[in-house]
Amino acid sequence: MSSNAKHLATFILGAAAGVAAHKYLQSEEGEKLLEDLKSKANNLKTDAEGAIDKAPEYFDELKSKGTEKLKNSFPDAEGFFKELYAKFVGNKEDEPVTATPENTPIPDPIS
Template sequence: MSVNAKHLATFVLGAAAGASMYKYLQTEEGEKMLEDLKSKAGNLRDEAEGAVDKVPDYFEQLKTKGTDTLKETFPDAEQMLRDLMDKFTGKKSEPTVE
């Protein structure tokens, strides 16, 4: 693979951008920007950890509400699914009592 002028120009521009960013971050304004970024990243991490803690409760609630809604909308759905499974497995399951 040969290095042509386009690759060399891209490398030089990238190095210049990196050098100028380094110089900017050494200023008081750059340090303030870094502190703001660190603070925002910490807040985002805390928010994500909080969301992870809530996931099991959310899915349990979703499962419960989904089951209740399904039973209200299609009251015979559970027995129909059991009959269908019995047909495929060749076993006879107990009828449900509500």
């Protein structure tokens, strides 16, 4: 079977499937299916809109609880990060960094 014949057969089968789907959707069962799909889509839309409204509150709560857990689990973490930041900022202010082969960052390969 040549390539053109395969494409023609695929087109005919697709058209037949489209006609069958149209006939099914015009039946009583098809109309029930469409109504069911519409109601489920509206429910999902409502849930998504509710999630968008609740997102800022959720992230604020996550931030505060995460901070508390971190402070309880690692009490010296805040001091460590402050010292690390001070060292990082201090090195940039004290001596200018020039691009040399020794300190040029190597990008991660894209996989």
